[in-house]
Amino acid sequence: MKLRKIYNARIVTPAKVIPNGSILIRGNKIVGIEEGNIEAAGAEEWDAHGNYVMPGFIDIHVHGGGGHDFMDGEEEGFLKIAQTHLQYGTTAMLPTTLTSDKAGILQTVQCYQRAAAKNKTGAQFLGMHLEGPYFSMEQRGAQNPEYIRNPDPAEYEEITKTAAGAIKRWSAAPELPGANEFARYLVKQGILPSLAHTDAIYEEALEGFKNGYTLATHLYSGMSGVTRRNAFRYAGVIETAFLLDEMDVEIIADGKHLPAALLKLIYKIKGPGRIALITDAMRGAAMPEGESILGNKQSGMKVIVEDGVAKLPDRTAFAGSVATANELVRNMVNLAEVPVHEAVQMLTSTPARIVGVENRKGRLTEGMDADITICDGAFNVQAVMVMGEFLYEKL
Template sequence: MLKIFNGKIIAPGGLIDNGTVLIKDGIIQDILAGNPEIEGAEEIDAGGHYVSAGFIDLHVHGGGGHDFMDNTVEAFLGVAETHVKYGTTAMYPTTLSSTKQDILDTIATYQLALDQNTNGSQFLGLHLEGPYFAMAQRGAQDPKYIRDPDPEEYKEILADNKVVKRWSAAPELKGAIEFSRYLLSKNILPALAHTDAVYDEVLEGYQNGYTLATHLYSGMSGVTRRNAYRYAGVIESAFLIDGMSVEVIGDGIHLPAPLLQLIYKIKGADRIALITDAMRAAGMPPGESILGGLKNGLKVIVEDGVAKLPDRKSFAGSVTTADCLVRNMVNLAGVTLAEAVKMITETPAAIMGISDRKGSLVKGKDADLVIFNSNIGIQKTIIKGKVVYQSVYSSAKV
């Protein structure tokens, strides 16, 4: 038995001050008030810090100088071991638009890395971002790989699929509705992304499975005019469709404080998943970097807390980490700590259909926890009852 005591526990029913979490065999056994005696238990003193469910990142490309599309086991493990230091206990490794062979290589590498990942954030499945996007909304995605959904291609990629859990695409493209229906038949979540759709196209997509908006505001249309008439774009559609969940890059740069506040006001914590969308430069010093794989990625510049294309006309990815997302939602958006934590724990778990085992501190769920101070400084990251990361500045005692 592992006993974590003297913590401010962020539980679904509210904050438990001076609470205790009991863990056995990697599973939460109980959440208790006070500090009960548990004979023979290993003890961790949380030091009066907050204890929450582990952070779940639905959308992450890299970190620590690595990108998943480097397609090496070393890169996969390096990304996982970087983000675990910032409270991410589970993640969905994410691709960029690329060739079919690159995607197949990423799938193969994921499977090789899965069993070797013992010291980093857990891999819960792959998120394929692209290549079925609208050229006008490609952002930093390489245009030479952008194309319409190809049934022969995506059926080959998903043959005997066990690891792809989500695929982001533009719902207005030719064949995109057929594509989403195929994904649903494979128990894969379709998400809309890098799309120039208008409301009717978004609604049709939503009704056919596109229930998540990838990085809201980034790579998507707003109010637009066609033949002098105004149309609601993807942004407005995501707000209007109550059942649509949205991702938010909460680095405070992709979306400034007023937009973070607006999204929260309209969608609420139950429909917002905080994501890093981090590229390889996350956790690294500023300077030149590469977006995507080393073999065929795009050169970028990291400055001012964000990656930019060399001409500085567009952002080229985030370099944020999960702890910053929570901190920014509290400090910039004025959200309560409990609601900010929910947006990176319980809500992502619900979106991906894993709430039965992840996302909240509840008896019977996986013992994925984070201990952090009042500034969201990570003290310990615990995955399935194992301390995977401990800050050298931690005052929490084992």
């Protein structure tokens, strides 16, 4: 197997940044990491020129990019999205759906299965994330209300059977009738339930957590905070996520959905070990601003991309992110004032743990997959390696 060495690197680990280190890769695995220059006779050498060398970014919530959306149900689109986000440092992702009818979900799942077998030049697919359709109408955000409904055992059992293990996580509102039964079913199938587009109060969210909803989907977006009912105050899902130390959260750190103050607050309370940075990107990511479509290109919602975010046509609300993974790290460092190694942790080892691949991805240590992203000091991507092969090089 090919032996390759990356040297003259600022290596980012979960604990610190090694100012001048090197990594040795044999085949698709990391076999050595040291300060200084590793002696490796016969290795193909690659000079990192003092850039940051970090684990490949893992985006566990992404809908599209480069003009494509996973809900289009096109194999080429799946592959183009993976190639687009690879150029911004993402080496692994969970393709994500939007609320749809059963036929639309099944079509997307089946397309995923075909595309996954052909995906050789983009970010790896780790499984699907189904976002919806079991949501609160009051917290639907840009999700199509026509398809929002309560969990139906016949429906979700058919979908999981058809998916044949391809589904990694499923977002739903825990307060809905049958939602906790749904969560228990998912856990038995090895699928992670997550809280999303929910109007639950603390007691309902806590019950959901006990039944398996251990991740909060895009914290603050599409979820309840403190509310009043008959003059009494009730904590919502946001407060529940803060109160439960064991609950993981994901955040859209595009600098639009959450301002710097909220990024700092979430970081202060949850810490890098419980936060996963996500793009939540729609088809407008890595595309010029202007008119776009959220969801299926034939039946999706018309939106406008401007000011670095997708908005409803009347500009009353956001309608998706156009972020790329490297922007998330840049914003956490520059806006939230988080140390580089912790910002990177939130896009590597933490999401790897959340989706159960921490034994092979998310850290630059011996025995791990050689998924590597190399960025300059401003977090512009210079090169990306997936399973020991450079699939993108700018240097």
